[in-house]
Amino acid sequence: MVSIKDIARRAGVSISTVSYALNGNPKVTEETSKRILAVAKELNYVPNAAARTLKKRETRIIGAFLTTFEGAFYGKLLQGMKEEMNKRGYDLVICSGTQSHRMLPEGILDGAIILDRLFSDEELLLHANRGHKLVVLDRELKHDNIVQVLLDNKAGATFAMEYLIRNGHQKLYAVTGPEGSFDSEQRLGAARQTVERGGPLITYKEIPGNFDKASGEAAALRIISEYDGPVGVFCLNDEMAIGMYQALRGTPYRVGEHIHVVGFDHIDITDYVQPRMATIDYSERRWGAVAAEQLIKLVEGDSSAQHERIYVGLVEGESVGPASAGM
Amino acid sequence: MVSIKDIARRAGVSISTVSYALNGNPKVTEETSKRILAVAKELNYVPNAAARTLKKRETRIIGAFLTTFEGAFYGKLLQGMKEEMNKRGYDLVICSGTQSHRMLPEGILDGAIILDRLFSDEELLLHANRGHKLVVLDRELKHDNIVQVLLDNKAGATFAMEYLIRNGHQKLYAVTGPEGSFDSEQRLGAARQTVERGGPLITYKEIPGNFDKASGEAAALRIISEYDGPVGVFCLNDEMAIGMYQALRGTPYRVGEHIHVVGFDHIDITDYVQPRMATIDYSERRWGAVAAEQLIKLVEGDSSAQHERIYVGLVEGESVGPASAGM
DNA sequence: TTGTATGCGTTATCAA
DNA sequence: TTGATAACGCATACAA
Numbered sequence A, B: 001m002v003s004i005k006d007i008a009r010r011a012g013v014s015i016s017t018v019s020y021a022l023n024g025n026p027k028v029t030e031e032t033s034k035r036i037l038a039v040a041k042e043l044n045y046v047p048n049a050a051a052r053t054l055k056k057r058e059t060r061i062i063g064a065f066l067t068t069f070e071g072a073f074y075g076k077l078l079q080g081m082k083e084e085m086n087k088r089g090y091d092l093v094i095c096s097g098t099q100s101h102r103m104l105p106e107g108i109l110d111g112a113i114i115l116d117r118l119f120s121d122e123e124l125l126l127h128a129n130r131g132h133k134l135v136v137l138d139r140e141l142k143h144d145n146i147v148q149v150l151l152d153n154k155a156g157a158t159f160a161m162e163y164l165i166r167n168g169h170q171k172l173y174a175v176t177g178p179e180g181s182f183d184s185e186q187r188l189g190a191a192r193q194t195v196e197r198g199g200p201l202i203t204y205k206e207i208p209g210n211f212d213k214a215s216g217e218a219a220a221l222r223i224i225s226e227y228d229g230p231v232g233v234f235c236l237n238d239e240m241a242i243g244m245y246q247a248l249r250g251t252p253y254r255v256g257e258h259i260h261v262v263g264f265d266h267i268d269i270t271d272y273v274q275p276r277m278a279t280i281d282y283s284e285r286r287w288g289a290v291a292a293e294q295l296i297k298l299v300e301g302d303s304s305a306q307h308e309r310i311y312v313g314l315v316e317g318e319s320v321g322p323a324s325a326g327m
Numbered sequence C: 001t002t003g004t005a006t007g008c009g010t011t012a013t014c015a016a
Numbered sequence D: 001t002t003g004a005t006a007a008c009g010c011a012t013a014c015a016a
Helices: A004-011 A015-022 A030-042 A049-056 A075-087 A098-103 A121-129 A153-166 A182-197 A213-225 A238-249 A284-299 B004-011 B015-022 B030-042 B049-056 B075-087 B098-103 B121-129 B153-166 B182-197 B213-225 B238-249 B284-299
Strands: A061-066 A091-096 A111-115 A133-136 A146-151 A171-175 A203-207 A231-235 A259-262 A279-281 A308-310 A313-315 B061-066 B091-096 B111-115 B133-136 B146-151 B171-175 B203-207 B231-235 B259-262 B279-281 B308-310 B313-315
Touching: A004 A015, A004 A030, A015 A030, A049 B049, A061 A075, A061 A098, A061 A284, A075 A091, A075 A284, A091 A098, A091 B098, A098 B091, A111 A284, A121 A133, A121 A146, A133 A284, A146 A153, A146 A284, A153 A171, A153 A182, A153 A231, A153 A259, A153 A279, A153 A313, A171 A182, A171 A213, A182 A203, A203 A213, A213 A231, A213 A238, A231 A238, A238 A259, A284 A308, B004 B015, B004 B030, B015 B030, B061 B075, B061 B098, B061 B284, B075 B091, B075 B284, B091 B098, B111 B284, B121 B133, B121 B146, B133 B284, B146 B153, B146 B284, B153 B171, B153 B182, B153 B231, B153 B259, B153 B279, B153 B313, B171 B182, B171 B213, B182 B203, B203 B213, B213 B231, B213 B238, B231 B238, B238 B259, B284 B308
Parallel strands: A061 A091, A061 A111, A111 A133, A133 A146, A146 A308, A171 A203, A171 A231, A231 A259, B061 B091, B061 B111, B111 B133, B133 B146, B146 B308, B171 B203, B171 B231, B231 B259
Antiparallel strands: A091 B091, A279 A313, B279 B313
């Protein structure tokens, strides 16, 4: 391994001069600097991160923590984060699993973005108390070192339910996400509120789901078994709505005619299915970028770091028609 | 920040004793050790990674490099890697983009697994020459510090093409992956060989694809436009085969009757589509685990580290029927 | 069994 | 403008 000491010897200067030159400090002559840089390149010098970190107490690496690498993978979200980070001179690494949590307190990461319910509130607060900077995307958590960047789930769920009601639907269902999911609970809360405001004629049932295709299929079967006229179904994510489409394919029940469906997330496939699926849209990429931006502010001590909300919108589709259509 | 110095002071011992105690060195008394550990816990001590790394020249962190976080994301592969790594006391982080390459030479990573054609051979060899340990999943590269863990693409492609030929197909197509893709090139090579061995009656065409759904759709249109009897199509990955299914849905051409399709990868959806898709199967998880295992061997200087091949198998499906079916 | 002292590679203070 | 030196937190050879 080649260190600044080697460069110093070779260039006939002291290590401090080398350090200055490598860091572009103007105190050192253009001349010397040039010579030193040349020697550095010649020797294939690469700075040692551990040494630098030990001195400067920063790594310029940010970690994003996920529950798992499998399944729906938030690709655009991570990509949005990465691009924003890189733009600002930070690197992003994706981590998963309890074992990797150590990287935060050990000082390998300058900060972390959390999208992992298995990372407990208590542990996060512990890290925050030790001075580590965090952005949470999956919970509400108050601390000076924690910023929340949350999806506007309530607005989205309200849009979805109002869309069904506006189309005349009075028999409503919601297919939920897994227990403990922040997104699911927020969406569900707003859905219930919208139902309450909808008047006494509305009936509303909740079917427990899991945010996966299988639970959407199961929900479809349950709805069919109870069917006695057109219903409006708010699937709390698109994945389950797709499952519902698939389960209905072999039956006499048609989406947008008998079963009216709204999803959430606007995943790619919703634009291609027949009939086109109504869903709630937001920019995953922007979500990531905003999270990155706020975290870097926190890390750099910029006091303008603050909680952010990611806005959502309704995408209409033929998966929802007037209630009269299925009579 | 609390260091071993603080613990030493508080426990009334020297820092070396603390260091010994924390590292479970039997030289220190049960007594003292207990006291020191208690103090460490009380002060919420966490070792400083930078300092430890500077001394020991290892981080116990491995990086996996991907081209992008978006799109098909090798979830099971990464999960397989992660589990194997964790089992052996290493952490895995996922990286993407040129900027993050620095982590290898700077000593932040003990080794890396490469699945990113944008990481050039030259750069990899450079790192290997500096003593860094690598496992490549996406190319052949010879170096003492590099181990290859490659899918048996040739066997897979051969299985796929032979399956079509065995079913009597003589008009064959291959829909390729993007240019420069190692997997695509290997599969294509084996496909051609199989065709040559298949005899003079066979016609064979290649349609350039991109490993995505859209190019599968495009390929379907092209095949339809040339249609004059049943054809066998080897899509070099499942994604494109799914695209082909979709494009065919609105046409009079049926999969497994007019257009006979084999994919590659055995992604989940191939089991659910109608008709069930024939494809080439392998364990992504195992691929990851084997890569992790070999890399750790390299890192730890175990000379038994060696190139590995991940075996594949044919999954039959109704997407391929006898050639006579579509007459 | 415990303590003293040194060095890992870098940054940064201070003196020359 | 450059050089000598201390310090970051830890591991470890050696001394006590």
